[in-house]
Amino acid sequence: MVSNAKELAGKRYARIMAAINLEEPDRVPLRGFGGDIIPAYSGITQHEFCYDYEKAIKAIEKFLTDFQFDWAGSGITGLDGRVFSVAFSEYPDIAANTTFITGPMHDALGDKYYRYPGREISEDASPQFIGGTFMEADEYDQLIEDPVKFVAETVLPRACRNLETPRQAMATMVRLGVEFARYGAAGREIGAITAKLGYPSIPMGGAYAPLDIIGDFLRGIENVLLDIRRYPDKVKKAAEALVEPIVNYALSYKQRGLKWVMIPLHLNEYLSPKLYKEFYWPTLKEVILRLADEGMKAQVFFEGRHDAHLETILELPKGWGIAYFEKTDVVKAKKVLEGHTCVMGGIPMSLIVGGTPEKIEEYVKNLLEQVKPGGGFILSANVGNAPRETPIENITALIEAVEKYG
Amino acid sequence: MLEDILKNIVEMEEHEAINKAKEYLEGGGDPQKLLEVCRDAMGEVGKRFEQGEYFLSELILGGEIFKGIMEFTLPKIKSGSVQKIGKIVLGTVKEDVHNIGKDIFKVFAEASGFEVIDIGIDTPEEKFVEAVKEHKPDIVGMSCLITAGVTSMKKTVDKLKEAGLRDGIKIIIGGGRVDESVKEYAGADAWADDAAKGVRLCKQLLDWRVD
Numbered sequence A: 001m002v003s004n005a006k007e008l009a010g011k012r013y014a015r016i017m018a019a020i021n022l023e024e025p026d027r028v029p030l031r032g033f034g035g036d037i038i039p040a041y042s043g044i045t046q047h048e049f050c051y052d053y054e055k056a057i058k059a060i061e062k063f064l065t066d067f068q069f070d071w072a073g074s075g076i077t078g079l080d081g082r083v084f085s086v087a088f089s090e091y092p093d094i095a096a097n098t099t100f101i102t103g104p105m106h107d108a109l110g111d112k113y114y115r116y117p118g119r120e121i122s123e124d125a126s127p128q129f130i131g132g133t134f135m136e137a138d139e140y141d142q143l144i145e146d147p148v149k150f151v152a153e154t155v156l157p158r159a160c161r162n163l164e165t166p167r168q169a170m171a172t173m174v175r176l177g178v179e180f181a182r183y184g185a186a187g188r189e190i191g192a193i194t195a196k197l198g199y200p201s202i203p204m205g206g207a208y209a210p211l212d213i214i215g216d217f218l219r220g221i222e223n224v225l226l227d228i229r230r231y232p233d234k235v236k237k238a239a240e241a242l243v244e245p246i247v248n249y250a251l252s253y254k255q256r257g258l259k260w261v262m263i264p265l266h267l268n269e270y271l272s273p274k275l276y277k278e279f280y281w282p283t284l285k286e287v288i289l290r291l292a293d294e295g296m297k298a299q300v301f302f303e304g305r306h307d308a309h310l311e312t313i314l315e316l317p318k319g320w321g322i323a324y325f326e327k328t329d330v331v332k333a334k335k336v337l338e339g340h341t342c343v344m345g346g347i348p349m350s351l352i353v354g355g356t357p358e359k360i361e362e363y364v365k366n367l368l369e370q371v372k373p374g375g376g377f378i379l380s381a382n383v384g385n386a387p388r389e390t391p392i393e394n395i396t397a398l399i400e401a402v403e404k405y406g
Numbered sequence B: 001m002l003e004d005i006l007k008n009i010v011e012m013e014e015h016e017a018i019n020k021a022k023e024y025l026e027g028g029g030d031p032q033k034l035l036e037v038c039r040d041a042m043g044e045v046g047k048r049f050e051q052g053e054y055f056l057s058e059l060i061l062g063g064e065i066f067k068g069i070m071e072f073t074l075p076k077i078k079s080g081s082v083q084k085i086g087k088i089v090l091g092t093v094k095e096d097v098h099n100i101g102k103d104i105f106k107v108f109a110e111a112s113g114f115e116v117i118d119i120g121i122d123t124p125e126e127k128f129v130e131a132v133k134e135h136k137p138d139i140v141g142m143s144c145l146i147t148a149g150v151t152s153m154k155k156t157v158d159k160l161k162e163a164g165l166r167d168g169i170k171i172i173i174g175g176g177r178v179d180e181s182v183k184e185y186a187g188a189d190a191w192a193d194d195a196a197k198g199v200r201l202c203k204q205l206l207d208w209r210v211d
């Protein structure tokens, strides 16, 4: 227990909010990471971390106690389950539960989307989303006609062994419900721990880019890229049809009192500006705008290189949310988005894994000199998952460097 | 006709390219010449990508068109008469299941005359070692898209050394998570985070073989 936990959390919250509101905080906030390093740091296997919530919570507590970021970025492992949230989008009390599919939920579903340690892969491997093709090219009309029906009744029975028949599905849903309750309870326990450690609470729900639902969960990435050329009108209409269920799912978080959604982007890097503006951005933009109308903000994770599409972000209303970048140069991004959008990122995970404390200090100093002035910047590793061999002294070096130069 | 085919491939006109290639062969055209034209077209697609004019979706579609034409062209070329400039054993490293980048690189390497032996994804170190023993390649290519894969690459290079195979090959690494420092750390000879550059580097790595 940190004695001044409340005060500390308040200070950190103000720091993060200042950056989000495009102001200059008392110091540049540092968002935390987690992932594979957490079980490794506590000496438990990935399997235990994914399946034994009690052990996982202890490991998370230890990590968050020893490495004090401004914003905790650790939780029980779950992999992207937005396709299930589309299927459940008519039921706001259910849809949010499948944003992440945990190991035990994966067991209940018997799905082909994920591989979990101690199940399809070794006990100490990191959990994997592998995706796949569960819809044929000639089925676009069905997707367009009724996306929720098509996903729930046609795609998921193909993608999940335990949803193949209605009676299997009945038992599976009961098991899934039990897991929702366990996962929810674990989440609340972690919430209590972070509060007592002095971390602010900025809970995030989820949304998704409509075209990524098709790429990640229905057609597969390569197929959807070829579909764009072969059946452009159908792809466009299908993405449009998915806006409604995605917005409904995301709004279920509003009912729970949340103000934020997280949106990771996958196809952005693949597309030329022309294709991006025609097939990807309009529906993603609509999702963000409709949530903004309802008072919700988005944290969009622009994976890969987003350089070619940076300017499109300016089409969103000022202060719409946080732009989190992976391989895009954040110095350049900040220049383009200055006074309009809060920028997050900047620290390559490869530096934390392969660098030395000296190199990290040098890097942070240099970067902050460029991005600190004017505010509106949150420092973060460029991905949230630190591999198990991440040197501990490098994590400490990062935190210290930000305290010194932030 | 061949010029049209080249243009169709470069401009991503899939149907036209494939239909004209079929017509060309049915009209008694030389499959060897068609192959060369397709290779030139892929070279041009790669060039446009390097210049930032084309993006990954064009590389994937270009590869798809190339594969589509090769399907009916290669069987018409006498086996043995297709000159290979070198052999690459290629795989995505252990713990990494991303295959798209590897597959794009493979098509472009094949299009420029390499024989590529694809040993898949999430490839254990030992599998690379066995593949080198079996196929005796000039180059080993490793694709890596996740940070955890960086250690896998180092381990693979170490295993190749232990097996006494390292000196007989060149190692190139690729994929979204590699850079100069990763190359150094893993002990590879070259790195590329774009397929066209990767193929160029592989050709340079071959020069070493002649010396």
Ligand code: B12
Binding pocket: A079, A126, A127, A128, A129, A130, A131, A216, A221, A265, A266, A267, A269, A303, A304, A305, A326, A349, A382, A383, A384, A385, B056, B059, B095, B096, B097, B098, B099, B100, B101, B102, B104, B105, B140, B141, B142, B143, B144, B145, B146, B147, B148, B172, B173, B174, B175, B176, B177, B191, B192, B193, B194, B195, B196, B198, B199
């Ligand atoms: C598509 C994608 C997926 C798809 C993969 C589909 C598939 N069949 O490959 C799916 C959705 C399945 C997926 C799953 C996961 N992914 Co993923 N994925 C991506 C994404 C969006 C694009 C990757 C890609 O295909 N790029 C396009 C290809 C063409 O680029 P490329 O590989 O760089 O290849 C080019 C060159 O590098 C070169 N090249 C490639 N290989 C080689 C080899 C040689 C020898 C040479 C010379 C050249 C060369 O040629 C290519 C063309 O120019 C990236 C983010 C991003 N934009 O990078 C995340 C990303 C790679 N994924 C990530 C993660 C974490 C995962 C998961 C682990 C998530 C999870 N927890 O389940 C799982 C994978 C499990 C695992 N252990 O591998 C992270 C990795 C983070 C990190 N630093 O470790 C990224 C960076 C996203 C992120 N920012 O969080 N992913």
